[in-house]
Every structure is written in C-alpha cells, then in structure tokens.
Amino acid sequence: MVGPSAPRVERRVLRNGLEVLLVPRAASPVVSVWVWYRVGAKNEAPGTTGAAHWLEHMLFKGSRRYRVGEMDRAIVEAGGILNAFTDADFTGYFSTVPREHLAAPLDIEADRMTGATIPSDEIDRERSVVLSEREGNENHPIFRVEEEIYGLAFREHPYRWDALGSVQDIRSMDREALYSFYRRYYGPDNATLVVAGGFDLPSMVREVDRRFSGIRAKVADPRVKVVEPPQRGERRAALRGPGSTPIVRIGWRAPGVGDPRASALLLLDLHLGGENALYPTGGFRGAREHPTARLYQALVDTGLAVRAGSDWPPRIHPGLFSLFAQAAPGVKGDRLEEALLEESRRLTRTLLTPQELRRLKERLVRGASLAWEGSTRTAFRLGFFRTLGNLAWDRQILRRALTLRPTDLRDTARELFLDASRNVVRYEVDPAREGKAASGGEGTDE
Amino acid sequence: MSRSDPMRSPALQLTRHELDNGLVVVHQPSPPNSVTFAVSWVGEGGTSRDPEGKEGVATSLSRLLNAGTRRRSKRDFAREIDRLAATFSARASWERLEIEAGGPQAAQQDVLALVFEALTEPRLESTELQRVRREMREGLLREATQPDERADRVFLERLLPVGHPYRRNPLGSPRSLGRLSREDLVRFHRQHLTARGSLLVVTTPDAPATLLRKLRGTFGTLDGTSPRGPPTVPESxxxxxxxxxxxxxxxxxxxxxxxxxxxxxxxxxxxxxxxxxxxxxxxxxxxxxxxxxxxxxxxxxxxxxxxxxxxxxxxxxxxxxxxxxxxxxxxxxxxxxxxxxxxxxxxxxxxxxxxxxxxxxxxxxxxxxxxxxxxxxxxxxxxxxxxxxxxxxxxxxxxxxxxxxxxxxxxxxxxxxxxxxxxxxxxxxxxxxxxxxxxxxxxxxxxxxxxxxxx
The missing domain is CATH 3.30.830.10 (Metalloenzyme, LuxS/M16 peptidase-like)
Structure with missing residues (x-):
C-alpha cells in the first residue's frame, strides 16, 4: 500500500560530499535540475535576518562564468524556466529546460555553488527589490498573522523570524554580511543535486562529474544548536489593520519531522484541515476548501467562517502546529477563537471512529499516487524529502501512520494541545480602515 | 543528448467531434508516460450572463457545483473525490463557466461520471447558497481593502462603461447577493449548462473512438441549447x-x-x-x-x-x-x-x-x-x-x-x-x-x- 509509484533513483555521493540524485525518464521532453542547500533562515542571527533569502537573490547576479543577467538569459532563451526559494531550513535553486539544453542549468549550478561574485553595485538595487517583496506580502493580513505567531511562539530559536527578514535588518545589512554567509554555507558538502527528466543515465553521470567533482568541500556545519526553552504559559498578540474580516490563528509548539509523533501530526493535520502535508497540492496561503475536514465542518458549514484550516509545515526542528480561520462577515474574533479551541479540545477527549481513521490513512496514501508525475515535481519532492530527512522520509512516515490507532492520535493531541504552549494571534479589522465593497460604483476616493 | 521535437508530441494531435446532442468534444492524447488524465466542461454561462440585478449568480452556481448532487451530500461528494485521488474545481469567468477535473488514468471513468453528475444534478441547497453568499461578501470586502485586488477592480470600472460584459464584478454586489434565491440558480443552471453551445475537452490515453463511446451514455444524454455569441459590447x-x-x-x-x-x-x-x-x-x-x-x-x-x-x-x-x-x-x-x-x-x-x-x-x-x-x-x-x-x-x-x-x-x-x-x-x-x-x-x-x- 505504501509508495508504489515512488521513482527509481540513482544516488551517488561525490568525493567532495555532493550528493547526486538522478531520475532518468526516457520519454520526457524536459530536464529539471535542482540544487538544495541545507541552509536557510535558521542559520541567520539577529541583525542579519533575511540574509539567506537576500543572498538567494544575489546568486542570480553573476558568477565567475556568468555576468549579471546571463544566467537568466541562458535558461530563458532556451525556453526554460528558473527560480529559487528560501525557507527556514533550506534554500533551493531550479531550472527546467527542454532536454537538449540540459548543459545550461548544470553549468549554472556548478558555477553558483562557490563562484558567485555578489557584485557591490547590485547590492542596493536588490535591497529595494527584497524590501518590495516583503511589502507586497505585508499587504496580505494572513502574512502578518503568520509572521506574528512565529515571533510569539519562539524567543530563542531562529524560527522566530520569517525568511524574508526584518525591514530593519534588510536596510542595514551590507555586502560583507551576505558574502560571509555565502562563504560559510555554500559548497558541495552542504548540498544535494537532483536531476530528473529525459536524459541518458551514463552520460548524465559523466556530465555531473565533469562539472561538480572539482569543487572543493568547505562549508561550516549548518546544524542549529539552539534549543527553544519550554513555553510556560499562553501568549497572545493582537494586530489591527485593513482587511475584510477578523482572522484568528492559534499555534502550539510541535515536534519536527524526525520525531516519532510526526505521523500522528500528519494525520491530525489532515483530519482538521484537510490538506495532505506530505504531498501538498494547494498554495501556502489560506485553506483550500475541504468539506470532509473537521474545521471546515465546524466553522464554515456553521456560518462562523469563510475559510478554516490547519497547518503543520514539516520542519527539521520543533515548530508549530496551527489552526486558523477567517470570520464570515459580522462574526467576531472571539467566537472564532472559541470554536477553534473547542475542536482542539474535542480531539483530546474523543476518539476518531475506526472509519474516520481508515479514510484518513487512505487519503494519505493516495496522495502519493500523483506525487511523482512530471520531472519538475519529482525533482522537487526528492530534494525536499532528502533535505528534511532522507530519501525515503515520506514512506517511513506513511508506514508509521498506517499502524496508528485512534488512541495514538488522541494521545498525541493531548501532548500537543496544551494551554501552556498555546499562542494566539488575532487580526482585527480597523474600523477606520474597513473597506466598502467596490461594486455598485467606481469605488474610488474621488 | 537527443533533441525533442515538440511539434510531434501526441498531445498536439487534437481531434474535434460532435455528439448527437450538439455537445462539441475535443480529444487530446495524453503525453507518453503521463499517468493522469484531465477533463474540462466549458459552457457560456459566465458572469456576463448574470441577469440584471442578480449579479453574482454565475459565480454562486460555480461554487455550488461541488456542494453535493441529488445522489450525494456535499461531504459524500468530497469523499468520492478523495477516494479517487482526483481533483475537481468549478469557476465562472466573464465568458465561461467551467468545470475542470482530473486524476489517475485508472479513475477516468468514475471522474467523468462525477463531472456529469455535478453538471446535471447539483443540489443547490439553500443553506449552501447562504454559505457561498457569505464567502462572496467577504470577497467583496477583501477586494476593497487589498491593493492588488482593488486596483484590478477599479481599473475595469474606469476603463469599461456600465453594461460592458467584462465590467461586471463576478462577485456581484452586497445588494444583488441579497436578492439571489435558489430559483435564480435553478433557472441559470437550466439556461446555461446545456449540451449545445458547450464544450468538453478530454486529455486521455483512450483513442477518440473509445472516448466517444464512453461519453455517449453520459454527456450524450445532456440536452438543451444555451445562448451563444457576444452580448452587447459598448465602446470603452x-x-x-x-x-x-x-x-x-x-x-x-x-x-x-x-x-x-x-x-x-x-x-x-x-x-x-x-x-x-x-x-x-x-x-x-x-x-x-x-x-x-x-x-x-x-x-x-x-x-x-x-x-x-x-x-x-x-x-x-x-x-x-x-x-x-x-x-x-x-x-x-x-x-x-x-x-x-x-x-x-x-x-x-x-x-x-x-x-x-x-x-x-x-x-x-x-x-x-x-x-x-x-x-x-x-x-x-x-x-x-x-x-x-x-x-x-x-x-x-x-x-x-x-x-x-x-x-x-x-x-x-x-x-x-x-x-x-x-x-x-x-x-x-x-x-x-x-x-x-x-x-x-x-x-x-x-x-x-x-x-x-x-x-
């Protein structure tokens, strides 16, 4: 029942420590090349928050072999796409190109690994781009709430800041901060290269060796030693601003992906919010509609909320398990908070029926059936699982999940939903800033 | 490395067919090695067809197409989608009302049947209409306060005159939403979710003849003709x-x-x-x-x-x-x-x-x-x-x-x-x-x- 469609992966480790995962698919017209670095916002310190993300931007700004803009041109002119992303635990770079152009992304990633130039004259320009990215996010109340709750729940661990960093740090950081971060954490011994798509395996092995095996190993240990002390009481924050209706997010400190309870958390998340965190299909912002999910039934079907969900983003270190909802027009935040709390308490008191649990397990497993279609998606998933744990991480979690009983989920809920480790963020719409629906007139300030 | 020739991809070998009831079917072969299929039903019941004073009806209907059928409750419908590892969504844009679904190729027949069921037998329950109305009202409030959404809306309202089909807000207005009734949805459904004037696109490993044989027993029984062609488009x-x-x-x-x-x-x-x-x-x-x-x-x-x-x-x-x-x-x-x-x-x-x-x-x-x-x-x-x-x-x-x-x-x-x-x-x-x-x-x-x- 577990993972029948996971792809066959050729795994190699070069002498310099670079792990290489290759998934050849003869019929595919494309090749997707990804490099995952085990460094992210967790490796930053106060004063340099946002460095990992800003550096990610700078690594498109030239290297030994590529001048500013040439990486973009090499991929896009070949009909390909390229991008990158920074998370708390990792940073990833990828390109997907028509298969006859696979040399370009391999060349770029090899050069980017240790040869980035991070030109001084690009620093200020990119600083304002990064600030703009952050300000664009700030326009969405859900981003503000999410950023706030991590800042509330964590006081020591770097998970307390968002990967975008603080405005003050972005304004004050200089090239040296970014360059030293790069020198410290970027190298073959801290990375996984994943290539999936239409290529011939022996020749790809040669192509990878030729480009990557000469790069010297060098990086600092990216593991974070900081341990967040136990939370000893509820913490609350209130935000106000423009928006449609109140938003409530409640987060409890929760284990990381390597914890044996991860499988139970995955099932609880699926039960409450409806999203399959192992094989996600939706966007990261707001819940998709899941009429079978408990929170949807308790809050949306009853008219309290227009959306409701749960969230347990897989993290290497202990993170947060959250419940959230956005109120229906006219409903107060108090009622939302009470309804969310009631659902968390219900799981500590009552057992899921065997039928409910069976359905959850089936959904978890079925998510795997489409998880490996397409080279870009396959390469993403392999790199993601490997960076979080190991290549078979999803299958290990699935296997354990299939053995769980209703009492296991109730027990995990009792350990999770403690009053003393609860964090509550409420976003209230400022009455002075309350919007009027634009329809029916021009809706302007004229 | 060998060169791919995209122009020779089977996925570009499209064929067009018409069932006896007038429904147009476009068949697209799945790309080699793809393990999924996809289907879209496209009708001309977009938001521009909302009756005067009842703006928001097309969007409401699209949001109710996955909220249960005469045979299944909303939860049972969602469970069936989950069981098939399928995806199902419906949306109304200015011109069209679309259902898009997909899933593993092994589930194709079941998913096609589910799309047909949603298309022909939606429950359109009053309690669900109330839910959708709440969601759309929240959407209108969000549109007023979130710069990207507000800029798009104001742009259209300044560019296009009243009566232009793309000027209407797909979410309607607080007033029009308040007026919507189940009967409005039933009427709109009958007028616009029809065979003639609509399109079914299927990306599948089936050969065209096999697909058409499968469709005749379901989509081939759909009837009705919906209005086609543009409504009046006044000058900008x-x-x-x-x-x-x-x-x-x-x-x-x-x-x-x-x-x-x-x-x-x-x-x-x-x-x-x-x-x-x-x-x-x-x-x-x-x-x-x-x-x-x-x-x-x-x-x-x-x-x-x-x-x-x-x-x-x-x-x-x-x-x-x-x-x-x-x-x-x-x-x-x-x-x-x-x-x-x-x-x-x-x-x-x-x-x-x-x-x-x-x-x-x-x-x-x-x-x-x-x-x-x-x-x-x-x-x-x-x-x-x-x-x-x-x-x-x-x-x-x-x-x-x-x-x-x-x-x-x-x-x-x-x-x-x-x-x-x-x-x-x-x-x-x-x-x-x-x-x-x-x-x-x-x-x-x-x-x-x-x-x-x-x-």
Missing part, C-alpha cells in the same frame, strides 16, 4: 474620453505597505488577426519571461519592484491588456512612467530584430514544458476548443510567429496597446505624502522616466 469609456488619458488615479487604503500600479487598456479578442503579433508584443513588454522589458527596467535596472509584468487576456468578445508592478509609495510615479514609457517606446520604435528573435525563440522553446503531463497539456486543448481555433493551431504556431517582423510588433503595439495615447493607470496603496496625496491624479505623457518623481 477610456477610448472615448481623451481627457483622462495619461492620468494616474490614486486610491489610498490606510495601513497597507505597498502600492499596486496597474496600467492598460482595450485589446483585440483571441481570434483577431493581430493576436499572434500582440502575443509577442506582450512577451517583449512584460510576458512570462524575466527577459521582458518591464522586468528588466523596473526590477533589474531600477530595483523598484519585486515583480513587473504585463498580460494579454485571451477572450472571445473583446480584449484587455494590463501591465502592473507593486512598489514603495515613494516610487509610484517613477514606476508609472516606466510602465507607460515602455509601451510608448515599443509602439514608436518596435523591437530590434535580435530582441524579437530572442523572445520569440524563448516563447516557442517553452512548448515542451507544457507537453510532459496531461494536466500541463490540457490547457492548450481547452484554448483550441474554446476559441474554435484550427486543430493544428499549436503546430502551426511557430510558422505564424516566425513570419512576424519588428514592424509588425511596432504596428500592433501602436494600434492596440498605445491606441492613440497613454494607457489608463490606477494605483492603490497607503496614503501618499505631500504632492502625491490621496485621490490625486497625475498625468504621464509617456516621456522618458529620467528625472521622474522620486518623492
């Missing part, structure tokens, strides 16, 4: 009113961080003879590519925004194009100038031969990325089917695009995008200080951005 207010050209209309939403700037105007519909040239003009201006002029000017050279792009809408009855960027309030005038100036420059001088060649080959070269899986390829077949394009449209696309010259791009930009003057411009964000105050309008003649305002 912007085009008619020369005094407003070049103004930046600013709307403040206190408490927000970033200004969303949108410029744009009218454009020809998808089947217009200039659409291919406009597609390339849009790619050069601000299409998907990071090589586009707007991305290069606004982000890479000036560092003024995280993103800057343009979009040419594919529509049947009229057309629209927009360019947008989110920026810091102190850069709003500069960004406005940059957006406008690039349109003007492209219309006056056109692209160089090298620039056109680079963007065109990048655009054509991206085709293999859309041909790896059924889900990716499906969008191409829906486009061919909905706009009634030749079945070999995407195979001929390279020939058509490679025949275009820089002067073609210059002409269509001048004629359709510049259209006699600077485009309409709207910006929404935090209150501005001093001379960039609230509600102010600023004029851009499309001059060079050099020396533009930096507050």
């Amino acid at each position: 207010r912007h085009r008619a009113d020369g005094r407003r050209r070049g103004e930046l209309h600013y709307i403040s939403v206190p408490g927000t961080s970033q200004v969303e700037v949108v410029v744009g105007g009218n454009a020809p519909p998808r089947r217009h003879e200039d659409f291919a040239a406009l597609t390339l003009a849009n790619e050069i201006l601000g299409g998907r590519s990071v090589l586009s002029r707007l991305f290069q000017d606004v982000r890479e050279k000036e560092g003024l925004a995280y993103g800057a792009s343009s979009e040419l809408e594919s529509l049947s009855w009229a057309g629209l194009w927009t360019a947008d960027a989110g920026t810091d309030p102190k850069h709003v005038q500069t960004v406005h100038h940059l957006l406008v100036d690039e349109v003007r420059r492209l219309g006056e001088r056109g692209p160089s031969t090298q620039e056109l060649e680079r963007i065109r080959e990048s655009f054509l070269g991206s085709l293999p990325l859309m041909l790896e899986t059924s889900t990716q390829a499906h969008g191409l077949a829906v486009e061919v089917g909905y706009f009634d394009l030749p079945l070999d449209h995407f195979q001929q696309w390279p020939v058509e695009l490679r025949a275009l010259t820089p002067s073609d791009i210059r002409r269509v930009t001048q004629e359709h995008l510049w259209d006699g003057g600077p485009p309409l411009a709207v910006a929404v964000g935090p209150p501005l200080k001093d001379r960039h105050r609230d509600g102010a309008t600023r004029r851009s003649g499309g001059r060079s951005a050099a020396g533009a305002d930096h507050a």
Whole structure:
C-alpha cells in the first residue's frame, strides 16, 4: 500500500560530499535540475535576518562564468524556466529546460555553488527589490498573522523570524554580511543535486562529474544548536489593520519531522484541515476548501467562517502546529477563537471512529499516487524529502501512520494541545480602515 | 543528448467531434508516460450572463457545483473525490463557466461520471447558497481593502462603461447577493449548462473512438441549447474620453505597505488577426519571461519592484491588456512612467530584430514544458476548443510567429496597446505624502522616466 509509484533513483555521493540524485525518464521532453542547500533562515542571527533569502537573490547576479543577467538569459532563451526559494531550513535553486539544453542549468549550478561574485553595485538595487517583496506580502493580513505567531511562539530559536527578514535588518545589512554567509554555507558538502527528466543515465553521470567533482568541500556545519526553552504559559498578540474580516490563528509548539509523533501530526493535520502535508497540492496561503475536514465542518458549514484550516509545515526542528480561520462577515474574533479551541479540545477527549481513521490513512496514501508525475515535481519532492530527512522520509512516515490507532492520535493531541504552549494571534479589522465593497460604483476616493 | 521535437508530441494531435446532442468534444492524447488524465466542461454561462440585478449568480452556481448532487451530500461528494485521488474545481469567468477535473488514468471513468453528475444534478441547497453568499461578501470586502485586488477592480470600472460584459464584478454586489434565491440558480443552471453551445475537452490515453463511446451514455444524454455569441459590447469609456488619458488615479487604503500600479487598456479578442503579433508584443513588454522589458527596467535596472509584468487576456468578445508592478509609495510615479514609457517606446520604435528573435525563440522553446503531463497539456486543448481555433493551431504556431517582423510588433503595439495615447493607470496603496496625496491624479505623457518623481 505504501509508495508504489515512488521513482527509481540513482544516488551517488561525490568525493567532495555532493550528493547526486538522478531520475532518468526516457520519454520526457524536459530536464529539471535542482540544487538544495541545507541552509536557510535558521542559520541567520539577529541583525542579519533575511540574509539567506537576500543572498538567494544575489546568486542570480553573476558568477565567475556568468555576468549579471546571463544566467537568466541562458535558461530563458532556451525556453526554460528558473527560480529559487528560501525557507527556514533550506534554500533551493531550479531550472527546467527542454532536454537538449540540459548543459545550461548544470553549468549554472556548478558555477553558483562557490563562484558567485555578489557584485557591490547590485547590492542596493536588490535591497529595494527584497524590501518590495516583503511589502507586497505585508499587504496580505494572513502574512502578518503568520509572521506574528512565529515571533510569539519562539524567543530563542531562529524560527522566530520569517525568511524574508526584518525591514530593519534588510536596510542595514551590507555586502560583507551576505558574502560571509555565502562563504560559510555554500559548497558541495552542504548540498544535494537532483536531476530528473529525459536524459541518458551514463552520460548524465559523466556530465555531473565533469562539472561538480572539482569543487572543493568547505562549508561550516549548518546544524542549529539552539534549543527553544519550554513555553510556560499562553501568549497572545493582537494586530489591527485593513482587511475584510477578523482572522484568528492559534499555534502550539510541535515536534519536527524526525520525531516519532510526526505521523500522528500528519494525520491530525489532515483530519482538521484537510490538506495532505506530505504531498501538498494547494498554495501556502489560506485553506483550500475541504468539506470532509473537521474545521471546515465546524466553522464554515456553521456560518462562523469563510475559510478554516490547519497547518503543520514539516520542519527539521520543533515548530508549530496551527489552526486558523477567517470570520464570515459580522462574526467576531472571539467566537472564532472559541470554536477553534473547542475542536482542539474535542480531539483530546474523543476518539476518531475506526472509519474516520481508515479514510484518513487512505487519503494519505493516495496522495502519493500523483506525487511523482512530471520531472519538475519529482525533482522537487526528492530534494525536499532528502533535505528534511532522507530519501525515503515520506514512506517511513506513511508506514508509521498506517499502524496508528485512534488512541495514538488522541494521545498525541493531548501532548500537543496544551494551554501552556498555546499562542494566539488575532487580526482585527480597523474600523477606520474597513473597506466598502467596490461594486455598485467606481469605488474610488474621488 | 537527443533533441525533442515538440511539434510531434501526441498531445498536439487534437481531434474535434460532435455528439448527437450538439455537445462539441475535443480529444487530446495524453503525453507518453503521463499517468493522469484531465477533463474540462466549458459552457457560456459566465458572469456576463448574470441577469440584471442578480449579479453574482454565475459565480454562486460555480461554487455550488461541488456542494453535493441529488445522489450525494456535499461531504459524500468530497469523499468520492478523495477516494479517487482526483481533483475537481468549478469557476465562472466573464465568458465561461467551467468545470475542470482530473486524476489517475485508472479513475477516468468514475471522474467523468462525477463531472456529469455535478453538471446535471447539483443540489443547490439553500443553506449552501447562504454559505457561498457569505464567502462572496467577504470577497467583496477583501477586494476593497487589498491593493492588488482593488486596483484590478477599479481599473475595469474606469476603463469599461456600465453594461460592458467584462465590467461586471463576478462577485456581484452586497445588494444583488441579497436578492439571489435558489430559483435564480435553478433557472441559470437550466439556461446555461446545456449540451449545445458547450464544450468538453478530454486529455486521455483512450483513442477518440473509445472516448466517444464512453461519453455517449453520459454527456450524450445532456440536452438543451444555451445562448451563444457576444452580448452587447459598448465602446470603452477610456477610448472615448481623451481627457483622462495619461492620468494616474490614486486610491489610498490606510495601513497597507505597498502600492499596486496597474496600467492598460482595450485589446483585440483571441481570434483577431493581430493576436499572434500582440502575443509577442506582450512577451517583449512584460510576458512570462524575466527577459521582458518591464522586468528588466523596473526590477533589474531600477530595483523598484519585486515583480513587473504585463498580460494579454485571451477572450472571445473583446480584449484587455494590463501591465502592473507593486512598489514603495515613494516610487509610484517613477514606476508609472516606466510602465507607460515602455509601451510608448515599443509602439514608436518596435523591437530590434535580435530582441524579437530572442523572445520569440524563448516563447516557442517553452512548448515542451507544457507537453510532459496531461494536466500541463490540457490547457492548450481547452484554448483550441474554446476559441474554435484550427486543430493544428499549436503546430502551426511557430510558422505564424516566425513570419512576424519588428514592424509588425511596432504596428500592433501602436494600434492596440498605445491606441492613440497613454494607457489608463490606477494605483492603490497607503496614503501618499505631500504632492502625491490621496485621490490625486497625475498625468504621464509617456516621456522618458529620467528625472521622474522620486518623492
């Protein structure tokens, strides 16, 4: 029942420590090349928050072999796409190109690994781009709430800041901060290269060796030693601003992906919010509609909320398990908070029926059936699982999940939903800033 | 490495069929190795067909199509989707009401049956209508306070006259939502979710004859004829009113961080003879590519925004194009100038031969990325089917695009995008200080951005 469609992966480790995962698919017209670095916002310190993300931007700004803009041109002119992303635990770079152009992304990633130039004259320009990215996010109340709750729940661990960093740090950081971060954490011994798509395996092995095996190993240990002390009481924050209706997010400190309870958390998340965190299909912002999910039934079907969900983003270190909802027009935040709390308490008191649990397990497993279609998606998933744990991480979690009983989920809920480790963020719409629906007139300030 | 020839992909070998009841079926073979299939039912029950005073009915109906059928409750319907590891969504846009579904190929027959069930036997329960009404009211409030959504809405309301099919808010208004009844939904369903006038697109490993045999017992029993063709499309207010050209209309939403700037105007519909040239003009201006002029000017050279792009809408009855960027309030005038100036420059001088060649080959070269899986390829077949394009449209696309010259791009930009003057411009964000105050309008003649305002 577990993972029948996971792809066959050729795994190699070069002498310099670079792990290489290759998934050849003869019929595919494309090749997707990804490099995952085990460094992210967790490796930053106060004063340099946002460095990992800003550096990610700078690594498109030239290297030994590529001048500013040439990486973009090499991929896009070949009909390909390229991008990158920074998370708390990792940073990833990828390109997907028509298969006859696979040399370009391999060349770029090899050069980017240790040869980035991070030109001084690009620093200020990119600083304002990064600030703009952050300000664009700030326009969405859900981003503000999410950023706030991590800042509330964590006081020591770097998970307390968002990967975008603080405005003050972005304004004050200089090239040296970014360059030293790069020198410290970027190298073959801290990375996984994943290539999936239409290529011939022996020749790809040669192509990878030729480009990557000469790069010297060098990086600092990216593991974070900081341990967040136990939370000893509820913490609350209130935000106000423009928006449609109140938003409530409640987060409890929760284990990381390597914890044996991860499988139970995955099932609880699926039960409450409806999203399959192992094989996600939706966007990261707001819940998709899941009429079978408990929170949807308790809050949306009853008219309290227009959306409701749960969230347990897989993290290497202990993170947060959250419940959230956005109120229906006219409903107060108090009622939302009470309804969310009631659902968390219900799981500590009552057992899921065997039928409910069976359905959850089936959904978890079925998510795997489409998880490996397409080279870009396959390469993403392999790199993601490997960076979080190991290549078979999803299958290990699935296997354990299939053995769980209703009492296991109730027990995990009792350990999770403690009053003393609860964090509550409420976003209230400022009455002075309350919007009027634009329809029916021009809706302007004229 | 061997070279792929996207033009020979089976996913481009489309065939068109008509069932006895008049339903048009477009068959698209799944790409090799794809393990999924995809299906879309497309009808002309878009939001422009909302009855007067009942705006929001098409959107409400689309949101209720997955909320249970006569045979299954909403939860049972959702459970069945889960059981099949399938996806199911429905949405109403200005012109169309669409259901899109997909899943593993082994579940194809069950998913097709589920789409048919949702299409023909939706429950349309009053309690669900109340839920959808709440969601749409929240959507209207969000649209009023979130700069990107508000800018898009105000842009349409300033560009298009009352009565234009694309001016209507798909979410309706608080008043019209209050008037909606179950009977309105039933009536709209009967009029628009019909066989004749609708389209079914299936991306499948089945041969066409096999697929058609399977469809006859279900979709072949659908009946009815829905209205086709455009409703009245009045002349654009912007085009008619020369005094407003070049103004930046600013709307403040206190408490927000970033200004969303949108410029744009009218454009020809998808089947217009200039659409291919406009597609390339849009790619050069601000299409998907990071090589586009707007991305290069606004982000890479000036560092003024995280993103800057343009979009040419594919529509049947009229057309629209927009360019947008989110920026810091102190850069709003500069960004406005940059957006406008690039349109003007492209219309006056056109692209160089090298620039056109680079963007065109990048655009054509991206085709293999859309041909790896059924889900990716499906969008191409829906486009061919909905706009009634030749079945070999995407195979001929390279020939058509490679025949275009820089002067073609210059002409269509001048004629359709510049259209006699600077485009309409709207910006929404935090209150501005001093001379960039609230509600102010600023004029851009499309001059060079050099020396533009930096507050």
